[in-house]
Amino acid sequence: MSITFLDALISLSSVFPVDSTSTVAGLLSIFHEQELTETVHDTNGHGYLATFVGKHGRLVILRVHSRGLVTIDLQCYEEDNIAQLDNLLNALEKKLKVLLNGNITRIKKLPALVRGAKVDRYWPTADGRIVEYDIDQVVYDEDSDYQNIKILHSRQYGNILVLDGDVNLAESDFAYTQAITGNGRESYAGKEVLILGGGDGGILAELVKKKPKMITMIVHIDQKVIDGCKRHMRKTCGDILDNLKGDCYQILIEDCVPLLKKYVREGRMFDYVINDLTAIPISTAPEEDSMWEFLRLILDLSIQVLHPRGKYFTQGNSATLTEALSLYEEQLGKLSCPVDFRKEVVCVPSYLEQWVFYTAWKK
Numbered sequence: 001m002s003i004t005f006l007d008a009l010i011s012l013s014s015v016f017p018v019d020s021t022s023t024v025a026g027l028l029s030i031f032h033e034q035e036l037t038e039t040v041h042d043t044n045g046h047g048y049l050a051t052f053v054g055k056h057g058r059l060v061i062l063r064v065h066s067r068g069l070v071t072i073d074l075q076c077y078e079e080d081n082i083a084q085l086d087n088l089l090n091a092l093e094k095k096l097k098v099l100l101n102g103n104i105t106r107i108k109k110l111p112a113l114v115r116g117a118k119v120d121r122y123w124p125t126a127d128g129r130i131v132e133y134d135i136d137q138v139v140y141d142e143d144s145d146y147q148n149i150k151i152l153h154s155r156q157y158g159n160i161l162v163l164d165g166d167v168n169l170a171e172s173d174f175a176y177t178q179a180i181t182g183n184g185r186e187s188y189a190g191k192e193v194l195i196l197g198g199g200d201g202g203i204l205a206e207l208v209k210k211k212p213k214m215i216t217m218i219v220h221i222d223q224k225v226i227d228g229c230k231r232h233m234r235k236t237c238g239d240i241l242d243n244l245k246g247d248c249y250q251i252l253i254e255d256c257v258p259l260l261k262k263y264v265r266e267g268r269m270f271d272y273v274i275n276d277l278t279a280i281p282i283s284t285a286p287e288e289d290s291m292w293e294f295l296r297l298i299l300d301l302s303i304q305v306l307h308p309r310g311k312y313f314t315q316g317n318s319a320t321l322t323e324a325l326s327l328y329e330e331q332l333g334k335l336s337c338p339v340d341f342r343k344e345v346v347c348v349p350s351y352l353e354q355w356v357f358y359t360a361w362k363k
Helices: 020-033 082-099 174-180 202-208 223-232 256-266 290-304 322-332
Strands: 005-014 037-041 048-053 059-065 069-077 104-115 122-124 130-132 135-143 148-154 158-163 166-170 192-197 214-220 249-254 270-276 306-318 339-348 353-362
Touching (some): 005 082, 020 082, 082 104, 148 223, 174 202, 174 353, 192 290, 202 214, 202 249, 214 223, 223 249, 249 256, 256 290, 270 290, 290 322, 306 322, 322 339, 322 353
Parallel strands (some): 214 249, 270 306
Antiparallel strands (some): 005 069, 037 048, 048 059, 059 069, 122 130, 158 166, 306 353, 339 353
């Protein structure tokens, strides 16, 4: 059974240390009016901490830090009287302004976090921030042999593909597809193209329109990604995933590493290689991280099958992860075949952060 829990917060900063005795005394009447029972906790001289418990499991945590911060955390079940709770928070905020008149540097009332809901709305950005999406429905949720695959519906972004808790692509994210294919600067007509990953079908659907000679897309093992996307991400992929072969494309559900090695042995070349398997790792220990080893292997094999005048496209990661991005650029300088590269920063709507994309080519 799902239990939805709301968690709202008021925080207040003061220019001077806060007198907990007078501050608490001024707030107690409000708590008592709400029939909240007080329990004071020992802070070993570090300000004041009390919990107040009321009807229906309602809980308020009041903390007065001696250095000038007051926080009031209100927790309750969704079935509680929300209007009444808003009135309580408003009354506490108003009273605090009176008690600390002239000494307040900042006061902030945060909207409630919703915990335990049937639909999880909170997902981390690449640089570690928690963001709240307007998710209102889980439209697909499957565990494959390799990962958990979710497709969630957002009122703002459409359906969003989430793999093992990582937001991959939303139906609104055409900017991602454009960036990883060259932002409209490339001519794919009559060209041989290799796509690594891309199980959402967005890249393939876009490039088929460009009249290439042939697109080979190697989806790294997981058929269930395609199964979910062809049913629930059609604004991204259209009908391109309905068939694994078309006039100018083929989709292979295989491990890309053996296949790339086979292409190297055969001397097969592609005009464009688009790596959509994974973002670069955020780890700063590339010699020890298996994801870095995988990335280096794919990168080296991809450049080996790239035509001398071809181009290699891939995503990087969040523009704020400068150390990880620098490590990736170091890897570009260590390939068996020397390359030049450029990078481009693009805003991908559902990522809620700036994202870096790379283009590389043989020297």
